[in-house]
Amino acid sequence: xxxxxxxxxxxxxxxxxxxxxxxxxxxxxxxxxxxxxxxxxxxxxxxxxxxxxxxxxxxxxxxxxxxxxxxxxxxxxxxxxxxxxxxxxxxxxxxxxxxxxxxxxxxxxxxxxxxxxxxxxxxxxxxxxxxxxxxxxxxxxxxxxxxxxxxxxxxxxxxxxxxxxxxxxxxxxxxxxxxxxxxxxxxxxxxxxxxxxxxxxxxxxxxxxxxxxxxxxxxxxxxxxxxxxxxxxxxxxxxxxxxxxxxxxxxxxxxxxxxxxxxxxxxxxxxxxxxxxxxxxxxxxxxxxxxxxxxxxxxxxxxxxxxxxxxxxxxxxxxxxxxxxxxxxxxxx
Numbered sequence: 001x002x003x004x005x006x007x008x009x010x011x012x013x014x015x016x017x018x019x020x021x022x023x024x025x026x027x028x029x030x031x032x033x034x035x036x037x038x039x040x041x042x043x044x045x046x047x048x049x050x051x052x053x054x055x056x057x058x059x060x061x062x063x064x065x066x067x068x069x070x071x072x073x074x075x076x077x078x079x080x081x082x083x084x085x086x087x088x089x090x091x092x093x094x095x096x097x098x099x100x101x102x103x104x105x106x107x108x109x110x111x112x113x114x115x116x117x118x119x120x121x122x123x124x125x126x127x128x129x130x131x132x133x134x135x136x137x138x139x140x141x142x143x144x145x146x147x148x149x150x151x152x153x154x155x156x157x158x159x160x161x162x163x164x165x166x167x168x169x170x171x172x173x174x175x176x177x178x179x180x181x182x183x184x185x186x187x188x189x190x191x192x193x194x195x196x197x198x199x200x201x202x203x204x205x206x207x208x209x210x211x212x213x214x215x216x217x218x219x220x221x222x223x224x225x226x227x228x229x230x231x232x233x234x235x236x237x238x239x240x241x242x243x244x245x246x247x248x249x250x251x252x253x254x255x256x257x258x259x260x261x262x263x264x265x266x267x268x269x270x271x272x273x274x275x276x277x278x279x280x281x282x283x284x285x286x287x288x289x290x291x292x293x294x295x296x297x298x299x300x301x302x303x304x305x306x307x308x309x310x311x312x313x314x315x316x317x318x319x320x321x322x323x324x325x326x327x328x329x330x331x332x333x
Contacts, residue, residue: 008314012307019306020079020299024072027298075299084300089289094296097285098304104176105270105281108197112204113262120209121255124216125248131221140214147210155203155276162199171199174278200277204270208262212255219251226250256319259312 066074078085084094123139130136163173172178176196181189223229224247232242270283282301289297 005314005318008317012310012314015310016303016306017076020076020303021072023302023306024075024299025068027295027302028068028071079303085296087289087297088294089292089297094300097297098282098300101280101282101285102304104279105274105283108201108204108270108279108281111197112201112208113259115201115205116208116212116262117255120212121216121252123209123213125220125243127213127217128220128224129243131217143210143213146206147214149207151203151207152272152276154206155199155273158199158203159276172196173199176279197279200273200279203273212258215255215258216251219254220247223247223251256316259316259319262312 075085082095084098086092087094087097123143127136127139130139158171159173161167162170172195176193177189178192178196181192184192224243226247229242229247232246233239237246270279270281271287272283273279274281274284275287282304285297286301288294289301
């Protein structure tokens with residue numbers, strides 16, 4: 001297993017290189033330009049009012065006067081040295097902007113992933129055990145409804161009914177802390193934080209929870225039909241032991257696979273949720289950077305998302321072995 005992990009870590013480098021290469025050229029081909037945005041020009045507007053000298057000076061300021069392959073080489077060098085350059089928007093170091101926002105998004109994502117798995121697995125087990133009953137059909141209907149509801153619509157509905165106004169004023173609808181929370185005792189400050197993130201976390205959780213519950217139900221039903229389960233029952237083992245000790249462990253392999261994509265997907269999905277709830281996270285920073293054509297920030301966020309995806313895949317492989325020791329990656333790349 002150690003050899004496999006070492007090989008995979010070594011493969012991260014060329015894979016990450018390929019991802020950054022594709023991402024860089026896609027961003028360069030996107031319409032619009034940081035120069036146009038900085039000089040107040042819109043798409044389709046004639047630029048005669050702006051002298052050619054000013055345009056060239058602005059391009060040189062941002063390094064956009066160099067050939068595209070030279071710019072990519074500079075970008076790769078910055079990645080190697082963990083220096084993502086300065087933002088085109090405010091000239092602040094990109095690494096500082098990300099360091100401010102990444103902990104917020106990671107906190108929301110980790111809490112959401114934890115709740116997703118801790119709730120979806122029991123729901124899936126219960127639905128599989130109650131297969132074909134009215135309870136199973138009702139749960140299936142509710143889960144499909146949750147999965148089909150867009151997160152931005154759910155966020156707006158929650159704000160409308162639970163965020164004050166003409167209805168219940170239960171949860172705050174913006175920020176991470178109440179005014180003056182810096183002076184709160186630790187536990188009161190922690191509760192205040194959880195109170196503020198309750199609605200955003202729910203919006204990040206419910207769709208994945210619904211999907212994973214259905215995956216867990218289907219996977220468990222498939223395992224329960226396997227020959228080794230029938231053999232265990234024939235030996236006289238109780239239904240509880242067969243379910244929890246034999247069937248459940250094997251059924252978890254399918255939903256562990258999804259873990260590799262959930263974390264980066266939540267970072268992408270947090271763009272809308274963080275914007276709606278005014279949360280200063282990485283998703284909101286990425287959205288603002290796209291609007292302002294802030295190439296260094298966009299590339300840095302893309303690289304981080306790609307790295308998280310690759311790490312997620314590796315973690316999934318390791319969890320496979322922990323769930324089922326019969327799985328071995330020795331001799332594989």
